[in-house]
Amino acid sequence: MRVAIRESAHVMNTVYYETVDRMQKQGVDPEYVIGWASGFLHNPKREEQRVSEAYEAGYAHGQDKNTDGFASWVRK
Numbered sequence: 001m002r003v004a005i006r007e008s009a010h011v012m013n014t015v016y017y018e019t020v021d022r023m024q025k026q027g028v029d030p031e032y033v034i035g036w037a038s039g040f041l042h043n044p045k046r047e048e049q050r051v052s053e054a055y056e057a058g059y060a061h062g063q064d065k066n067t068d069g070f071a072s073w074v075r076k
Contacts, residue, residue, distance in 0.1 A: 016040055019067045032058035032073040039063040 016037070023033050035055035038045070039062025046055065054073055061069040 015065070015067065023070050026070075027075045028070045029054045029073045029075055031055045032070060035059035036062040036070070040065065 019040075020033060020037060023036070031052045031054035035058025037043075037058075039059035042063070045051065045059060057073065058070070
C-alpha cells in the first residue's frame with residue numbers, strides 16, 4: 001500500500017512541476033500560473049477583490065487537471 005501511495009504522489013508531483021515549469025518557460029501570465037497551481041492543489045480561492053480573469057481561468061483549469069488550457073494566457 002505504501003508503494004502505491006508513493007507512486008501516486010510521484011506522478012502528481014511530476015505533473016504539477018512539469019506543467020508549472022512549461023507554463024513559466026512559455027511566458028504564461030503569472031496570475032494564471034498561480035491560479036492553476038492553487039486549483040490543482042485544491043487550495044481555497046483568493047478573496048474576491050484579489051481575483052483576476054487570468055487567476056479564475058487558471059484556477060478552473062487546475063481543478064480540472066487541465067495541463068493544456070494555458071495557450072491563450074501566454075504573454076506576447
